[in-house]
Structures are given as C-alpha cells and as structure tokens.
Amino acid sequence: MKQLLKKLTHGKRRTGAAPSALAFPDAAAAENYLKALAPIPTGTIQADNRITPQYDLHIIVPCYNVARTIVRCVDSILSQKTGYTFFVSLVNDGSTDKTPELLERYRADPRVEILTQSNRGLSGARNRALEHIRGKYILFVDSDDTLCKGAVEALLSKAVETNADIVQGSFVNITGHGLVFGRTGYREGSAAETGQTPYGMAWGKVIRSSIFAHLKFPEGYWFEDTIFAFCIAPFRPAHYLIPAYVYNYTRNPLGITLRSRKKAKAVDTVWIMRYLMADLAQKKEVHSAQVQQLLLQHIALAWYRLSHLDETVQQAAFLVMQQMYAAYYAPQDICVQDSRLLALHQALAAKNYGQYLAAAENLA
Structure with missing residues (x-):
C-alpha cells in the first residue's frame, strides 16, 4: 500500500x-x-454476523453521493460472465444526491438488494451488508471503481481450486477522468511461497465469509482497512495471488488517501x-x-x-x-x-x- x-x-x-x-x-x-x-473514535471490530451462504459470492458496494459513478460500477458487476452465483448488496448510506434514484433501477434484479440507512460512513455501510452474509466468499467493491471483465470467474475459480481463504488479483490504477496511470500485477502463487506482500485494502480480493463471522470495520475511524493487517493477516489465512487484472481502482480526490x-x-x-x-x-x-x-x-x-x-x-x-x-x-x-x-x-x-x-x- x-x-x-x-x-x-x-x-x-x-x-x-x-x-x-x-x-x-x-x-x-x-x-x-x-x-x-482528533478524539479517539469509539467504533469496534467485534461483530456477530449471520452467514447463510446460498451464493458463491456476496458483493458489497457502499454508496454515498456517487451518482456520477454508481451506474458504471454496478453495471460492471452485473455484467460479469461466470458460472458462479453471486449476490450484490448496494448500501445507500444516506445519500443526498441522485444515488437512491439510480439504485432503484436495479431493484428488480433478483441478484440485487438495496439497503438504505442514515449516513454511517464507509465502514458503517460495509457493516450493514455484513450483518447478513449470503456468500461463501465476500468481495468489496467501492462505488467509484469497476470490476474488470472476468473478475468474478478468475477470483472464484482460483479460490475453489486452491481452497484459499483469500484470493487477490492484480489491479489497474485509473484517474478520475478514466485514464490509466499505472498497473499493479502479482505473480501467481501463495503470498507465503512467492514472498509477495499483498496490498492491504479491502477491495480487489475475495475473502472467505467465515473470516467476517465475528469481525466488522471499526466505525468512526479513518484507515479502516487496517483490519486486514492486524485482524486477519496474523492468523495466517491461505492467501493466494493471481496475475489476472480484476479491479479498476479510481484515484478519488475526495478519498481518504488524498483528503x-x-x-x-x-x-x-x-x-x-x-x-x-x-x-x-x-x-x-x-x-x-x-x-x-x-x-x-x-x-x-x-x-x-x-x-x-x-x-x-x-x-x-x-x-x-x-x-x-x-x-x-x-x-x-x-x-x-x-x-x-x-x-x-x-x-x-x-x-x-x-x-x-x-x-x-x-x-x-
């Protein structure tokens, strides 16, 4: 990172x-x-999430005032060609723009649920969907990003083949205007065997849902993805990396990294x-x-x-x-x-x- x-x-x-x-x-x-x-936030990582894995993958998309990008994001998910089943939670986190109206166009899709709540931030939006996990694996997608074609198939096929707890793919760095300014690729193999250090963000990887059975993102904190380093990595999950590009990461001038x-x-x-x-x-x-x-x-x-x-x-x-x-x-x-x-x-x-x-x- x-x-x-x-x-x-x-x-x-x-x-x-x-x-x-x-x-x-x-x-x-x-x-x-x-x-x-900066007062110390009071959010916790402790959770008691319900898991009923009737799908192969549960995709979670937090949505807050993203009318400009949300259609592109969701369409990249729903257009995935794969033999695996997936379910999508679109979490409207108290948006005040046209995001709710745009989300409504997906309500009729049986693969989609729309959850609405008062604004709780990125962690709170993810946590809302985590309360009821419906897939064997979880994939987080940020609402200004998109999945590459074949992402779900590439990630899940490797997860099934290797029985990995986490499968992480390569990603493309894109400006807010859609221009590619870099690529981050991995060699295929387990993180332990290849000596590669995977990036610690939430997106771009499928995660075995049981990892989040009693874990959530700490609300109120910035840098909430730190849980991947301190709450997951120390317990030595089987972490596999693939060279396939699965995720388009958009540089967001309003995101935490720059803000x-x-x-x-x-x-x-x-x-x-x-x-x-x-x-x-x-x-x-x-x-x-x-x-x-x-x-x-x-x-x-x-x-x-x-x-x-x-x-x-x-x-x-x-x-x-x-x-x-x-x-x-x-x-x-x-x-x-x-x-x-x-x-x-x-x-x-x-x-x-x-x-x-x-x-x-x-x-x-």
Missing part, C-alpha cells in the same frame, strides 16, 4: 533536521494533545493501530516476527500519513507510538531481519525522535 500511497500523493515528504528537544514531557501529555485534535493530507483526523492512523494491537494482545498474538514487522511497517506508514501535519503533531504521534511499541517489545525483542525495520526498532527502543524520522522515512 505504501507504493500506491506515494503514487497518489505525488511522492513522500522529506524531513528536516529533528528538533533538539521534544515539545512534550511524556507520552501522556502527547496523547492529550492528539486527543484534543487526509493536512487533516487532524489523520491522527486516526495512530488510534486504529493502537486499538488493533490491543485486540491482538488480548488474543495473545503479538509475539511473532510477523506481527512485529506489521507494527513497524504501520508505524512508518503512520509517519508518512502525518508528515504533512505540524511538527508538534508528529512529535506527539511519535511519543504515543513509541509507548505503544514499548508495551509489546523490549529493546532485546528483535524478531525482524530487515535492516530498515531493525533501524526503526532501535530508534523506538532508544526513544530517539531523530533516528525514528530517518528510519520511518527510509521505510515509507
């Missing part, structure tokens, strides 16, 4: 020299400062990471090389997301993340082998802000 973020935001911000002294005496003061800027720049709400990158690590700790899943690596990578990603904000915010975030990291890993707890991850571990262990800036930038 880091490389994609760089493409979307036109490169990373270079840091200057670290200040000789931090603006806060301790992590508690830093946390109070951040909470005043979060210089927004205090970007501090959610710290809050969601801390919340999900605490959940992992309760499940006694933190002491592994995989989780330590994930946490270090997301600390670097948090630095990147906050690097356009005021220096004081960045210092406060460092202190809060350093305290969080130290709660799980002592200086001698080194499970990672990558020298860049090791440098970040050492910076956090030493509580050295200057070293942290250099190490995080080297990773992000």
